Amino acid sequence: MMRIQLSRLLTSAALLAVAASALAQTTTPAPKPEDTEIWEPVPKVVTATPNFTPPPSDAIILFDGKNEDEWVSNKDKSPAQWVVANNVLTVSKSQGNIETKRSFKNYQLHLEWKVPASITGSGQARGNSGVFLASTGSGDAGYELQVLDSYNNKTYVNGMAGSMYKQAIPLANPGRKPGEWQSYDVMWTAPTFNEDGSVKTPAYVTVLFNGVLVENHFELKGETLYIGKPFYKKYDAAPIKLQAHGDKSEPMSFRNIWVRELN
Ligand code: MG
DSSP states (O other): OHHHHHHHHHHHHHHHHHHHHHHHHHHSOOOOGGGGOOOOSOOOBOOOOOOOOOOOTTOEEEEOSSOOTTEEETTTOOBOOOEEETTEEEOOTTTOOEEESSOBSSEEEEEEEEOOTTOOOOGGGSSOEEEEEEEOSSTTOEEEEEEOOOSSOOOOGGGSTTSBTTTBOOSSBOOOOTTSEEEEEEEEEOOEEOTTSOEEEOOEEEEEETTEEEEEEEEOOSSOOSSSOOOOOOOSSBOOEEOOOOSSSOOOEEEEEEEEEOO
C-alpha cells in the first residue's frame, strides 16, 4: 500500500516538474543577440574628410608607425604581435585583441583606421574591429566604440561605425569608402564607483567620426554586451583595447594613435 502511494507521488512530482519546465520555456525564452539590435531610423549620410591630427605636445603616443612597444596581448600580456609595416598597424586575428600597457581614467583619444579596399562580407562581418575605451577584462570585456565598414553596408544601427556597440546609435553616418583612412576623436569620462561597487557617476562619451559629431556626451548604461542588457562592473583605471574580430573578412589597419590624460 505504502509503496503504491509513494510511486504515485513520485509520478505526480515528475509530471509537475515536466510541466513547470515546459511553462518556463514558453514564458522566458533564452536571450538572443537580436534582442538588443535596433535597425531604424537609419542615421543620415554625411560626406566628411578624416582628420590626420598630429599629436599635441602633451600626448602619450600609443602608435606612431614604428613599433607596438605600448601594446600587449589582452590574453596573456605578452608583447603585441600585430603587423607593423609602412607606418601602419594591422590586426593579427591569430593573436586576438591587444591593449595598452598603460591604464587610463579620463582622456582624449585620437586614432585613424582603415577598412581594406578589397573587403568582402556584409553586415557585422565586414571590417569589424573596435576600440574598447576601457578594457575591463579578457576578450571583449569593456566599453566598445564600434569600428566597421559603414559605407553602404546595412546592419543594425546600434552596431554601425561610430556606435557605442548596442547602446548609442551614431547621430550621423560620415563613413568613408573602404580603402580610405578614417578618424576617431574620443572624449571619455570614465565611470566612478562607490566602495560597495555601486555606480557613483556613469561613463560619458563624445565621439567625432571623420570630424563629425556622432556621440554627444552620451551617458552609458554599463559595459558593452553582445547578448543582454548592459550593466556596470567596478573598475578603477583600465587599458585601451583594439579588437581582432572573429569574422572572416580581411583585417583592419590603424595608425596615428595618441591619448591625452584628463585626470
Ligand atoms: Mg567590433
